[in-house]
Amino acid sequence: MNEIYIKKISETLNVEPWRIKGALNRGSIQVLKKPFVYLVFRKELGKIERGTAVFFNDKDVVVVRGFPKIKRAFYLKPALMMFEKVAVEEKMDGYNTRVFMLNDKVYAITRGGYICPYTTKKLREDKNIERFLRDYPEYVLCGESVGKQNPYVVHEYKEAKDFGFFAFDLRKKVENTPLPILERRDILESYGIKNVRLFGIFDKKEAYKKIFEILEELEKENREGVVIKDPEMKKEPIKYTTSKTNTSDLRYGFSFPFELGKDFFFSRVIREAFQAFELNESEEKLRERARKLGESILIPFVESIRKVYKGEILTENFEVLLNNDEEAEELIEYLRRQGIVLMFEKERKNSNIKLKVQRFMQASYDKIKSFIEKGIE
């Protein structure tokens, strides 16, 4: 990396040049080469978040800061005490996306900071986004990409069956400072860009009851949960999810029990225990919750063992619709670079290409196979 650029990055981020060089040498900052040269922070560096990406235009560096990790409430009552008023927005189950303007084009990066060709292509189709970013080039549009058509998180939403983007933040490129909730919502709406749902801005005292009512509704509709925010965005938001989200995470996790860490499982059990406690559940309700918890752990696990026993492999499946071979190849190359074992199948569908992606769950497959063969660890 050129000394001049390191100096510029250092000045822009206010991080000493030697720290940036060190991180580059260790690989904590990764140098990407496609579609052009850019940097991705794979670990946090001082105040600079993991997922921060640095791009280069003609004369300068363009920084898109990492999206801050949102803390989770396990027990809502005391967690709300940090706020005065709370804005309650929907937490959707998709993948975190940051959209911004670079060299006169729209780009979309995922949580980790990588330019995703698929998401970029889909969001470029939305001319409202381009129009907004041309007017506000210093902002990064942050939101959730959801729907059934993407290579990351499949969850059907009635308002966005195949693909949808719902904004939940507008942040300054370098400083990462967010706009107040209503201001952000108004600006985006005026450009025809959808925000995630706002359930209301509540007083600290009434919020508690309201949030559990909202969660009950969300649970019925199989929706994930809420993010609780200071309307001025001066305090850190917190997230809270429904019980169904917790058990459906577990059901997914225990389909591939050796892929995800033990922390993943344990954390969801903690959520369920504190929610049951907070709702002061009766013996009967508690048993019902326990039954669902147990089923979400054991049943997918046993199903996966049965699959491996029958000689099947364990995969997670996605499909995306693309316009042409070139787009397909670009996405395949991008996903392959993520370092996971993938199988692809292309299927022509009218003038489009349906790309079926299978992610091979190697760790779970190998471990289950070894148990089946040897019986012992």
Added chain:
Amino acid sequence: MNEIYIKKISETLNVEPWRIKGALNRGSIQVLKKPFVYLVFRKELGKIERGTAVFFNDKDVVVVRGFPKIKRAFYLKPALMMFEKVAVEEKMDGYNTRVFMLNDKVYAITRGGYICPYTTKKLREDKNIERFLRDYPEYVLCGESVGKQNPYVVHEYKEAKDFGFFAFDLRKKVENTPLPILERRDILESYGIKNVRLFGIFDKKEAYKKIFEILEELEKENREGVVIKDPEMKKEPIKYTTSKTNTSDLRYGFSFPFELGKDFFFSRVIREAFQAFELNESEEKLRERARKLGESILIPFVESIRKVYKGEILTENFEVLLNNDEEAEELIEYLRRQGIVLMFEKERKNSNIKLKVQRFMQASYDKIKSFIEKGIE
């Protein structure tokens, strides 16, 4: 540690002196001073197991090797293939105890290699053990101490309500070589020492069916499981437990969810999943197993949160009956040295002393309290 002793230990164990010195310096070999100087291997050193203890008599060193870790079968069928014939003995739910003669007295050490004053006292009361060890001083008598009266593992057995010792191995002091099953059982029986139950010696082919029949019976009686052994003890034994043991472990574990590791939880889930698979359970049976699994995780966890919320502390409680104050003080001092936070209460009962021990579950208490106060991690 005196050079002469290091040389003797080195020769006896066939481990280079510098490795022993290194382990002493690192604390992997601990020097105990009570009731006299002895060494405990806190980590394995080459072929020498963790839990090995080295004592000194007038002229020589006396080595009691660590009890080898028994591997667990997750899926029984292939695990049995390693054997020709299998002896199936009961696995009892107590604590591993090794008993041996040193300087003309009987001593009992726990799994870790520490002399336990309580177990030593209890086993000295059994004159058959002393008689046997006088005749076979080169042997270590290995078995399970069980019952309701001990400071480690409380599980009531109808044949040993308060305290009982059941042998499952006879091993040479230095070499750690075990006697064949029937030979060990015969010798001990002739001295009036109880062995754990032997369910039979089976052919590899019939063993599979038999073991699941045995487990069904054990499950009904709330007993832990089996250890499957080569009758000649030339191969490593394997253990296998009932579903009720797995869920009761979980129920215990989730009463103190931040005390035991995530490995503890996950490992029991694996056991349940493979057992359900191996028994080829119907949808209905699988759901019933899942319900029990879920209840064993969630219910004790919520109960512990409720306790902390009400201002109670989380403790594990034991009680033991002792003859006098001196015995009580000795046990208190021994347990305190184990480095866990304990509260004691002495209660005079006729001429005896009932010592109530409460182990404070600090990690779970602190973590749950912090969640209750802050709501977030």
